[in-house]
Amino acid sequence: MLAARAVRQSAEEPLSGLEVADGPPGAVPEGWVRVRVRTAALNHHDLWSLRGAGLPAKLLPMVLGCDAAGVTDDGREVLVHAVVSSDDWRGDETLDPGRTLLSELHPGTLAEEVFVPARNLVAKPASWTFERAASLGTAWLTAYRMLFTQAQATPGQTVLVQGAAGGVSSALVALGSAAGLRMWVTGRDPERVEQAVAWGADRGFAAGERLPEKVDAVMESVGKATWQHSVRALRPGGTIVVCGATTGGDAPAQLEHVFFRQLRVLGSTMGTLEEFQRMVRFCELRDLAPAVDSVHPLPEARAAFERLESGQARGKVVVTV
Template sequence: MKAIVLHKRGLDGVSLDDLPAPDCPQGWARVRMVAASVNRVDLYMRDNGAGITHDLPLIMGVDGVGEVIEAPGDSGLASGDRVILYPYEFCGACRPCLAGDQPLCHSARILGEHRHGTFAEQVVLPARSLVRLSPHADMDQAAVLGVAYLTAWRMVFGQMPAAPGRTVLVQGAGGGVAYAAMQLARMAGAQVIVTTTGDDKLAHFRNLGIEAIDYRGQDVPKAVLRLTGGEGADLVIDNVGERTWAASLRSLARGGHLVTCGATTGAHPSADIQRLFVRQLSVHGSTMGSLEEFRRLIRAWEAGGFVPLIDRAFPLAEMSAAFDHLEDPARMGKILVHIA
């Protein structure tokens, strides 16, 4: 089978290889991959990978969709079923798993990070990590849900759920997770404010009826206060890190919540502890979501609650170009990879 394999760090460490089809252990399922999406973590794995336990060579790719080739008889799956891959291989027996919080599984392994991933013609994984899709599902849209939209779902509906009467600020809203968070918060009925830059991006959000702040030309906290009658945002979604951290904290209303899932511009901002305790702010870390949250996300999408934004699609053989496009400042939304 063909697969995108990371052999070493750097631009020249990734190649399209021909590999034997993987073995399928008892109780696992084999999936013929149809499509996947490119995520920021793919670039991190290519260029660094520090802090993620893994061995090279490694098949890249975290999420995706496909069709079942073989599955255990007691799984409820049959050959030909269309499925979306839950990005975790989890034990199902530890305390977090039994509580339904699979991302905190003591032995969780994320596809494309800790184990072989989805940029391949075939993937094998435990049958419990597959969710059946409708035969009429749009496979391209489904392929981009597993990381960006699942991560955004937990951020938007977690500790401080977005709802009518609440204000949500989304930092850097052109990226995959941030754009998804904007859509989900809007679906929930919250007032949504985004930060971005560039005339095209600003116009895009404003044409959707969303307040958009140009973070290069405006003071973000002052603009948020103006748009909220001096109150600030109840919830701030931030996956940027050091560059936006101070503005995110200063944009919060008293008692507000900041949720972070990334640190692409640095992981060690000022904690601003006095602001935290004086205004009784909360900071929450978030990584993807549970299997139940994944099912809720899929149901919301199937019901038409939102339509994932796909910026561009590439064939598997053009993965290098797909990685380059992920770093294009003009990109907005998700990048799709067609595998079959």
């Protein structure tokens, strides 16, 4: 089976451990189903795995990839939900201490086929291309949960997104705008801020710039570099939703602002199958689709990883089988 695998890990040169080659498909857990992959989308999670974060070295080689769309053996066109919960877990699978993402414990989606629990399949809308369907996984589900489950944002509110034009950021802008939210973005790169505005943000600001008014919610994935700005940008009673900390998680907590202005600080990780299903329906109704930066055939997956690692991608990097 042709697949893109992590065979070694290096924090300094992550792509040195990437191998695109034929290999055995591996054992199939009981009750799981096969999806013949048509398209898969890359995420920064794949680069972190190659760097040695989140993927134990003892599990190498590991097929990379979390997101995919394909066809089951009985002919159904489906999207793959990447969160794999424990067999006996019930309820919100993101709260399962034993949960994993595809490519962390079980082989991922950057392959000719992937095996997943039957419950992890979502029907692909008939009118969607496979490229569109595969791109609506990790980043968009993360954004959907942040906005609508954690922040409980409602039409007319103002939401600030820290960091412009990244995968989650662009999904936040698209989903929020379609839901009637006023979406503001910040960024260090003026071109990326302009890109976010072109994708639907109402206004763009330089990183740390004073805002014209307080906002109802802040979507935070940057961490230490933007935390102070996020806290001070909120109106009393506002909410910060945190899904990551790419510049470090050791920012001063600013507890005096948190308790005096009664701010809410909420963590958020991926999303549930139910949220994934709702998001797909919402995107179908609003005709939302992720921007696609580039498409690469599976044998040339290294070029896709190079594009992602460059930081120049404007939209999803997609691999076709």
